[in-house]
Structure formats: structure tokens, C-alpha cells
Amino acid sequence: MKIVTSGSRYIDIDAYAGCISYSYLLNLKGIQSKAVSTAKLNESITKKLLELDIKLNKYKPTEDDEFIIIDVSDKNFFDNIVKENKITEVIDHHTGFEDYWKQRLGNNSKIEFIGSVVTIIFELYEKENLQDKITKDIAYLMMSAILDNTLNFKAKVTNNRDIIAYQKLEKIIEDSENYASKYFLQCQEIIERDLKKALENDTKIGIVSKKLPNVFSQLAVWNKNNILDKKKLIFDTLNNFGNNWILNLICLEEGKSYIIASNDLVLQDIKNLLNGNINQYYLECEDVWLRKEIIKQSETN
Ligand SMILES: [Mn+2]
Structure with a gap:
């Protein structure tokens, strides 16, 4: 049995x-x-998606199990069920371990730095000419994954391949219009609750940069x-x-970041770094900024 699984802490x-x-x-x-995970499911897997008929499988380990790892390639973070010497395939979009897996698994290591791991899997359906067998439920799952990991195609990691896969998946479901807003509003509901x-x-403490406060929180909403x-x-x-x-309040509908700061001094520092307009207690930026991009900007300027 091929067991398809992912990370250990949360997925x-x-x-x-x-x-x-x-x-x-x-x-x-x-x-x-079988698709199996023993990890915690995070908020990006909305109630609506959990209610679909297609779900993770129940799992009883057997001797002949082999493991396929998705969306992670650092072996320190694999699901606890994984037996390392029984890994036969790795599909991921995080860098750092591609040489190790290429050497060990050859073509069964599929690690590419694009927006979403699901895009690579969609292309594997096409390679087998099985894209017409993708059900509506699977299309919903895959589209949500691409939206989430590319932040509605605004994140700089977004690749044209992510956009193409999404557009092809849109044709499978019925109510594809405004699916991005529907999905992100489901996520927003959980945040607002x-x-x-x-x-x-989602607050990181201990940011080391002279131009940034050491407490840095982030939310992405529609x-x-x-x-x-x-x-x-x-x-x-x-x-x-x-x-x-x-x-950093990321507003996906407008494609902008709004930076709220503890006080005017911090707010002015952020304005010097990212530009934009100060409005009362926040800075309105012209683009989406991810936290990691803001940190990078503060180090290079
Ligand atoms: Mn991913």
C-alpha cells in the first residue's frame, strides 16, 4: 500500500x-x-472543505507500506507514521533538500519552487492524461490550495503554472465565479470568530532588525x-x-497590506521602509507584503 502523507505538526x-x-x-x-495524516489540520482547511465526501483515509500500519511525502522535504518534519527507509517519492515546493532527494530517489523526487504543491500534482494528472477524472470535490480542494498558498496569486512565489492549473480546475466546478472570495471569506469567518x-x-516575537519592532503579527483576510x-x-x-x-493585515480583495503599529514612531519607520499613506493608526500600502518580504526589505535597505 502506498501511503501518501505530509508534515508532523500541522498541515x-x-x-x-x-x-x-x-x-x-x-x-x-x-x-x-491511501491519504493519511496524524497532524493537526490548520484553519486553511475550512469547515466546508472538511464536509466534502472526499476525506483523509483511516490507517492501520502494515509491513508492506511505502510512503510518499507531499509538501515537505525536510525529514525532521515528516508525519510520525513515516518509515524513512520506505519512502519512495517526494513531491514538494520548499527548497533546501532537493539535492538529497534527487540523489536518493531520482525522478521520484519532484521538488520545484512554485506557488503550490498541488500545481505539480495537477500537472501529473495531465501527464497521465487523467485530468478529466478529477471530481468536483477534488477540484474544490485543489483550487483552495492554490489560492491559499499563492495568497490569491499575489504572493511573489506565484508561478504562471499555478495560474494555468487553477484556470483548468475552474472548468470542473459549477460555481467557479468568485470562488476566491468565497474561499477566503470562509477562512476570514474563522479569524473573526x-x-x-x-x-x-500568528505573532512572531524576536524579529532582529533595527528598522522593525521585535513583535510582528500577520493576518490574511478577504x-x-x-x-x-x-x-x-x-x-x-x-x-x-x-x-x-x-x-500586517493583508487584504486580498484589494491586493494591499495595511500595517497597524503600536505607536506613531513605529508607524513612521514602517512608512519609510514600505512607502504608502498613513491613515489614523495604520499605513495603507499599494501592494501585498508578506512578513518575510518586509523583513527582507528591512535588511536590504
Ligand atoms: Mn504548500
Whole structure:
């Protein structure tokens, strides 16, 4: 049995959709396979997607199990069920371990630095000429994964191949119009239900850069308005982490970052770094900035 699995701590929609869609492809090819994970599922796997008929499989280990790893290639982070000497294939879009796996697995190592791992899997369906066998449910999962990992195609990691795969998947589902807004609004609902927890879960402490405060929080939502309205909750939550902080609120509908800062001094520093217009307590940027891109910008300027 081929066990298709991913990371150990938690998995996102890219890993989840990747395991399920690749296992489905193997079964179509007549290779017995299961999609399995023992990790926590993060918020990008929305309730609606969990309610689809297609799900992860139950798993009882057997002697002949072989493992296929999706969306991770650093062996320190593999799902606990994985037996390392039984890995037969790795499909990932994170860099760092591509030489190791290429040497060990040859063509069964498929590591490419593009927006979403699901894009690589979609292309494998095409290579087998089985793209017409992709069901609506699988298309929903794969589209959500591409949207999430590319931040609605705004993240700089986005590759043209991600866009092409998405456009082909759109043809499989019925209500493809505005699917991006539907998906990201589902994610936003989870964030808004407990904004304090969402902020706490994505706050990095200990950023080392002279131009940035050492507390750096980030949220990605479809529409910023409900979040900006909760100024007091944001300030109360982040003040608990320290006196100087920023929150990068990514608004995907507009394709912009809004940077909220603990005080005017920090806000002015951020304006010097990223440009944009200050409006009351936040900076409105012209583009989407990811946290890692802002940190990089602060180091190079
Ligand atoms: Mn991914």
C-alpha cells in the first residue's frame, strides 16, 4: 500500500489537498493508495472543505507500506507514521533538500519552487492524461490550495503554472465565479470568530532588525473592514507582547497590506521602509507584503 502523507505538526490546505488528490491519482492508475495524516489540520482547511465526501483515509500500519511525502522535504518534519527507509517519492515546493532527494530517489523526487504543491500534482494528472477524472470535490480542494498558498496569486512565489492549473480546475466546478472570495471569506469567518486567538497564533516575537519592532503579527483576510473596526481588541492583544509591534493585515480583495503599529514612531519607520499613506493608526500600502518580504526589505535597505 502506498501511503501518501505530509508534515508532523500541522498541515494546511495545500498538504491536505495534495495528499488526497495524489492518492486519488494513484488509485486511478491502479496503484493501491491511501491519504493519511496524524497532524493537526490548520484553519486553511475550512469547515466546508472538511464536509466534502472526499476525506483523509483511516490507517492501520502494515509491513508492506511505502510512503510518499507531499509538501515537505525536510525529514525532521515528516508525519510520525513515516518509515524513512520506505519512502519512495517526494513531491514538494520548499527548497533546501532537493539535492538529497534527487540523489536518493531520482525522478521520484519532484521538488520545484512554485506557488503550490498541488500545481505539480495537477500537472501529473495531465501527464497521465487523467485530468478529466478529477471530481468536483477534488477540484474544490485543489483550487483552495492554490489560492491559499499563492495568497490569491499575489504572493511573489506565484508561478504562471499555478495560474494555468487553477484556470483548468475552474472548468470542473459549477460555481467557479468568485470562488476566491468565497474561499477566503470562509477562512476570514474563522479569524473573526476569535480574533484574539488568530492574532496570537500568528505573532512572531524576536524579529532582529533595527528598522522593525521585535513583535510582528500577520493576518490574511478577504476584506479588512471588520478587522480594522476592532482597533481596541487588536491593541489590547498585541500590547501583551510588548510596547513596540506591528500587525500586517493583508487584504486580498484589494491586493494591499495595511500595517497597524503600536505607536506613531513605529508607524513612521514602517512608512519609510514600505512607502504608502498613513491613515489614523495604520499605513495603507499599494501592494501585498508578506512578513518575510518586509523583513527582507528591512535588511536590504
Ligand atoms: Mn504548500
